[in-house]
Amino acid sequence: MVAEVAVPGGGAALSRARAATLVSLACGMAATLLLPAVGLTREPDRWRLAAGTVGLVAFALVLAVALYAAVTPEPPGRLRLRLGYVGVTVLSVPLVAPVAVGAWPTWAWLGAAVVGGVPLLAPLRAAAPAAAGVAAVAAAVAAATGASVGRALLITGGVGLSVAAVNGFQVWFFRLLVQAGQGRAAQARLVAAQERLRFAGDVHDLLGHHLTVIALKSELAARLAADDPARAGREAGEAQRLAATALTELRRTVHGYRRVDLAEQLTAVGEVLRSSGVRCTVVPPAGELPSEAAIQLAAVLREAGTNVLRHSRAGWCRIEIIQEEHVARMTVTNDGVTAPALPDRHSHGLRGLADRLAGAGGQLRTRCADGVFTVEATVPTAA
Numbered sequence: 001m002v003a004e005v006a007v008p009g010g011g012a013a014l015s016r017a018r019a020a021t022l023v024s025l026a027c028g029m030a031a032t033l034l035l036p037a038v039g040l041t042r043e044p045d046r047w048r049l050a051a052g053t054v055g056l057v058a059f060a061l062v063l064a065v066a067l068y069a070a071v072t073p074e075p076p077g078r079l080r081l082r083l084g085y086v087g088v089t090v091l092s093v094p095l096v097a098p099v100a101v102g103a104w105p106t107w108a109w110l111g112a113a114v115v116g117g118v119p120l121l122a123p124l125r126a127a128a129p130a131a132a133g134v135a136a137v138a139a140a141v142a143a144a145t146g147a148s149v150g151r152a153l154l155i156t157g158g159v160g161l162s163v164a165a166v167n168g169f170q171v172w173f174f175r176l177l178v179q180a181g182q183g184r185a186a187q188a189r190l191v192a193a194q195e196r197l198r199f200a201g202d203v204h205d206l207l208g209h210h211l212t213v214i215a216l217k218s219e220l221a222a223r224l225a226a227d228d229p230a231r232a233g234r235e236a237g238e239a240q241r242l243a244a245t246a247l248t249e250l251r252r253t254v255h256g257y258r259r260v261d262l263a264e265q266l267t268a269v270g271e272v273l274r275s276s277g278v279r280c281t282v283v284p285p286a287g288e289l290p291s292e293a294a295i296q297l298a299a300v301l302r303e304a305g306t307n308v309l310r311h312s313r314a315g316w317c318r319i320e321i322i323q324e325e326h327v328a329r330m331t332v333t334n335d336g337v338t339a340p341a342l343p344d345r346h347s348h349g350l351r352g353l354a355d356r357l358a359g360a361g362g363q364l365r366t367r368c369a370d371g372v373f374t375v376e377a378t379v380p381t382a383a
Helices: 012-041 046-070 078-096 106-116 124-145 149-224 229-255 262-275 291-310 349-359
Strands: 279-283 316-324 327-334 363-369 372-380
Touching (some): 012 106, 012 149, 046 106, 078 106, 078 124, 106 124, 106 149, 149 291, 262 291, 262 316, 291 327, 291 372, 349 372
Antiparallel strands (some): 327 372
16 A cells, blocks of 8 residues: 655645556556566576676666656655666676576666656656657667677667657656645635735725814824813814724624625635535525524634635535524535644634624534534524
8 A cells, every 4th residue: 555645735635546557656656667577587597687687676676766766746856766767777788788698688678667767857848858868878789799780779769759659648647646736725825815914905995084084183182182181182082082983993893794695605605615626515595584693604704614625635615504493504614634724823713603602692503523613503593
């Protein structure tokens, strides 16, 4: 079994794709190495057999590392691995070329494996010049050992480029999946940042005017304090009234006490999740909920939607609101969770929402099982 390794921007599906790609590449290259290994079975001289075995095993080891690097985004030491790949290939010429001379083109088959492994460490376009260089070595080995030069060129060039094309496509497709996963993660971060900017803009619009007027009236009251104490007192009282009004409006904004359209919120959250690649199913309530219940559930909905984007690698999400006797119940369920989400330091989080619902006579429960996270909120609907 191939161990799953976390891929940036990916989830369980991408980890499985990584494992499948690694297994496919490994099986293909193992089959390619079986052909030069045939030469070992046809070599009667034990010293040549030992030398050929060393050369083949050394190449197999560096190839195994190259396979792992091919499905690891930005692996460390790629340049050293390329130099090692070239070094082992050069070393294999004196070790493997004499094996089964006249009976089997051992090094030509190894050369095909060398060309086939090039896309694991370099762009696919590098396979052609690599094939030309390796084919030249295979031709020289064939000429020196009295073997067929044309057969060596056909094996190294034809078979090697075919294997390189298959390997290059698999590596390209896997990296395409990684880029898609990273794009989805970046989109989720962008959505969260946009929501914070929207909230910051709302707070700025709400407080900017009030604070400007308060500052002007306070300055005026300070100037009038000596000459017209009565007017200065009125201006100070007006500044105090504006401050109280601003504080009240700010509290309403932060805690979501302003009138909200729950159906609108459901549509907006569903669209955001779908745009981020999450299959989202929304089941709205059968009828219209009381204003206070809608406000409370809308706040939970926004926080739960943000958690799906920022704290999971969800593939699906289901949002359902049902109205029972004197109670409205909202359930938000999503997959792709490895651990329960912690409250964000810039927001109240689910813990703050639980306290808020408790104050309104409601309740908030969360649970996480088998990678599925569920948020369940209940609020009273009776007057």
